[in-house]
Amino acid sequence: MATGTERQGTDGTAAFGGVSRLRGVVFQYVTFAASLFGILSLAVLLGYVFWDAFGLETAESAWYATMVVTVVLPVAGFLLYARRNPLAGRTALELAATATGGVLSGFALVVVLEVIAGSGLWFAYFLAVGVPLGALYLYGRRVEASWTGLAVLGVLVAGPVAGTVLLGPLSRIGGVLGGPGVYYLSVIAPTALVARHVVDGYLDGPNGNYVALATLVVPILAVPAVDTVAVLSRSVWLLFFPTLVVPFSIVAGRNLAAPGRRVGVVGPLAFALGVGLLAVVPDLLGITGPSPWFDWQYVTSAPSQTAEQAGLYPAIIGSIFMIVLVALLTLVLGVGAALYLEEYAPSSGPAGAVTQLIRINISNLAGVPSVVYGILGLAVFANTLQFGFGTVITAAFTLSLLILPIVIISAREAIRSVPDSLREASYGMGATRWQTIKNVIMPRAIPGILTGTILALGRAIGETAPLIMIGVATTKFSPPSGLFGKMTAMPMQVFTWSSYPSEAFQHGVVAAGVVTLLIVLLTMNSVAILLRNEFERGDY
Amino acid sequence: MTDDRARTASRRSFLTTAGAVGAVGLAGCTEESGNGNGESGGSEDTGTSTELSGEIDITGSSTVFPLATAVAEQFRKDNSEVDISIQSTGSGGGFENFFCPGESDINNASRPIKDSEKENCMSNDVVSHEVVVATDALTVVINNENDWATEMTVEELEQIWGPDASADQTWADVNDQWPDEEIERFGAAETSGTFDYFTETIMGEEGAHTQDYEPTETDRTIVQGVQGSPYAIGYFGFAYFFQNPDQVTAVAIDDGDGPVKPSLETAASGEYTPLSRPLFTYPNENRLSEDHIAEFMRYFIEQSTSEEVVAEQVGYVPRSDEQAQKELDELNAAIEEMG
Known part of the structure; x- marks a missing residue:
């Protein structure tokens, strides 16, 4: 030993000097190249698709010049300024995110409630499930009653059943109220409560009661103005109000109230103004702009043999309808299974071996080709359970099965990553297992669970x-x-179009379909990311 | 004298939509009144306001799919309450998995229904009614740089595509005037009606086909493959070639009477043999008692004569007025029977 130390001591400088950093540097660049490869190829592909979908080829260079002057330069200028004044940058980001998120979730809400469910159906389930849940929640906050938790579970199970049984009479009530009436009661009124809670609880400044009152009154006062806009029906207005108008007003008001943040409003304002100018100025000057395939007509009309009239509307609604059901099914089944496997299932003895076997098999299921799930869905849901060929419910169940393993695995990982010390501390304070799961584990696991579910x-x-x-x-x-x-x-529709012979379909309609799919995907993800951030920020 | 309300009601909307194909429409109308209708009076009066509604499920051949889609699109312009879903499953897959079990109302096919399929359907009490909706021509295509094989005999095609064609077969093996380069083949996948049709007409036996080729269901892939090599050869439906005549060169086929180039004219006249074929659609006769399905089928037959829909939009050969009239008479008889 002594000699070893000795030698190291004598040769120390030479040994240290001999350590090569080459390997490390090479490794670094290999990883860099790997990440660059994926990102670059995806960027090229997406750039190509967007170029086609928005028909940028036809735009004159004068149009691009106008774009640079009206949009790019102001935004770039503001970004440069934001480097020196980070507060302004943050304000601008906050406003832009609220506006984009508001528009996207407004569209999502309109599609899910107005187009897919319809106001009558939505109101029936709102009365059967939403109202009792809300009442129980409020009551539970006021009175320390232990039975409300169980009652919530009861409502969650019995509510949908009651809603289905009483669908006729309940949706007749909705029919009497009409679409706008339904949304006023079921969306605007709860929004007012939430707004009051948020403003009072988290923001200093305005009185929550005034905000709630404004939330209730403004939508009605604005109706005459809304009626003059042909595209905007009263129902659509009432659905966009809570997703876009209320959050945006609160955020904008708060930023305007703080003197240091005011300057940040300039950025988004300049952008909006620039886009508006870009829409008007080229027309006035007679400059040819791009001829986008992806436009309002495309997302609102049915497929066609002529590329100019082709639209994706039925497929968009079909996909969203299906994915909403898939999300509900996988969240309930996936999180349930993951919780049981991690928290309740025995981990030792013969029963533990069975649990282990199940866990391994779920991991294996994630690798089964999707066609196999298709065959399973065909056999089980379409044939045996008679859900019908190609129906929404068959598709939703089949795709739920397909992604369940991924959701279960990621949810289990998220639950497992909650430190045991927290569990033990909770038990040590006398909490039951259920209380530990509800108060300690779930709040910390939800961000991870949501990330996995989004990907799936x-x-x-x-x-x-x-x-x-x-x-x-x-x-x-x-x-x-x-x-x-x-x-x-x-x-399905995009794939069909891709085999159409004409160039307009190959390069225009298909690209627009890809862009639509991407936008729906991004909307879905951004809603989920918003939820996740909300949970991550919460101090539990 | 067995008549049905359904039929007369839909007849009226048929009339309103028939503008473009007036001749057939009128003929159908006279035929209809000739059949006599006892209780038609009432529904005739309210006929124009009768909105057709319901679902129509169409499955079957990917060759007929574009035609069915084009017709469905037109049909829905006047009958927006009719919900039409079209699935491209291949002729055989459609009969086997959807039509015969009673899951779909109409099955398209790029070949006549087989006896085995008829029996299969009969065992489920599904009776098919045959309607010819257009003529398709298969096109054999070569690379634009290929100047030696612009005319080929059926025997030469058989050598190239037959089951005995070896993997390293060269053009010179087929005809010693041709270059000594390996042939690259791009053809239809075994599930497609195009494959069945090509093998049956060229090789004389269904399914007899070389294994050494690039099988695909998409015509575009074949065009891209053929464009990629001067020594490539491929075949697919005429529709694609009609819309992209410059990307590849069509081979003139010699069936003993000299080479004939494929075109709308040569296919309709029957000159372009043996690679032109009728396309079919098979409504389920039991479902013809439903108003909207019967009306859709009538409309389909009407449109089968339309140059605009069949030739320009889809690229097949339209039917003549007489042929369509005959189909319409047979269909009406079938509807009557189901009434």
């Missing part, structure tokens, strides 16, 4: 192979009529 849902909405197996229509001219209605999905 992204995979589900792009799936085509299982849909072909269960007989989903290739082309359909109207959105699905209900749970048991026939559907088609965006990837």
Whole structure:
């Protein structure tokens, strides 16, 4: 030993000097090249697709010049300024995020409530599930009653059943109220409560009661103005109000109230103004702009043999309808299974071996090709359970099965990553297992669970192979009529178009379809990311 | 004298939509009144306001798919309440998995229904009614740089595509005037009606086909493959070639009477043999008692004569007025029977 130390001591300088850093540097650049490869190829592909979808080829160089002057330069200038004044940058980001998120979630809400469910159906379930839940929650906050928790579970189980049984009479009530009335009661009124809670609890400044009152009154006062805009129906206005107008007003008001932040408003304002100018100025000067394939007509009309009239509407609605069901099913089944496997299932003895076997098999299931799930869906849901070929419910169940393993695995990882010391501390304070899961584990695991679910849902909405197996229509001219209605999905329609011979389909319509799919995917993800951040920020 | 309300009601909307194909529409109308209708009076009066509604499920051949889509799109312009879903499953897959089990109302096919399929359907009490909706021509294509094989005989095609064609077969093996370069083949996948049709007409036996080729369901892939090599050869439906005549060169086929180039004219006249074929659609006769399905089928037959829809939009050969009239008469008889 002594000699070893000796030698190291004598040769120390030479040994240290001999350590080569080459390997490390090479490794660093290999990883850099690996990440660059993926990002660059994706960027090239997406750039190409967007170029086609927005028809940028036809735009004159004068149009690009106008764009640079009206949009790029002001925004770039503001970004440069924001480097010196980070507070302004943050303000601008906050405003832009609220506006984009508001528009996207507004569209999502309109599609899910107004187009897919319809106000009558939505109101029936709102009365049967939403109202009792809200009442129990408020009551539970006021009175320390231990039975409210169980009652919530009861409502969650019995509510949908009651809603389905009483669907006729309940949706007749909705029918009497009409679409706007339904949304006023079921969306605006709860929004007012939430706004009051948020403003009072988290923001200093305005009185929450005034905000709530404004939330209730403004939508009605604005109705005459809304009626003058043809595209904006009263229902759509009432649905966009809580997603876009209320959060944006609160955020904008708060930023305007703080003197240091005021300057940050300039950025988004300049951008909006620039886009507005870009829409008007080239027309006035007679400059040819781009001729986008992806436009309002495209997302609102049915497929067609002529590229100019082709649209994706039935497929968009079909895909969203399906993915909403898939999200509900996988969250309930996936998180439930993960919680049981991690927290309740025995981990030792013969029963533990069975649990272990189940865990391993779930991991294996994640690698099964999607076509196999398609065949399974065909056999189980379409044939045995008679859900019908190519119906929304068959597709939703099949895709849920497909992504369940991924959701379960990621949820288990998230639950497992909650430190044991927290669990033990909770038990040590006398909490029951259920209280520990509810108060300690779930709040910390939810961000991870949501991340896994987002990735899985992204995979589900792009799936085509299982849909072909269960007989989903290739082309359909109207959105699905209900749970048991026939559907088609965006990837199916885009795939069909990709085999159409004409150039306009190959390079325009297909690219626009890809862009639509991406936008729906991004909307979905941004809603989930928002939720996740909300949970991550919360100090539990 | 067995008549049905359904039929007369839909007849009226048929009339309103028939503008473009007036001749057939009128003929159909006279035929209809000739059949006599006892209780038609009432529904005739309210006929124009009768909105057709319901679902139509169409499955089957990927060759007929574009035609069915084009017709469905037109049909829905006047009948927006009819919910049509079209699935491209291949002729055989459609009969086997959807039509015969009663899951779909109409199955398209790029070949006549087989006896085995008929029996399969009969065992489920599904009776198919045959309607010819257009004529398709298969096109054999070569690279634009290929100047030696612009005319080929059926025997030469058989050598190239037959089951005995070896993997390293060269053009010179087929005809010693041709270059000594390996042939690259791009053809239809075994599930497609195009494959069945090509093998049956060229090789004389269904399914007899070389294994050494690039099988695909998409015509575009074949075009891209053929464009990629001067020594490539491929075949697919005429529709694609009609819309992209410059990307590849069509081979004139010599069936004993001299080479004939594929075109709308030569296919319709029957000159372009043996690679032109009728395309079919098979409604389920039991479902013809449903108003909207019967009306859709009538509309489909009407449109089968339309140059605009069949030739320009889809690229097949339209039917003549007489042929369509005959189909319409047969269909109406079938509808009557189901009434």
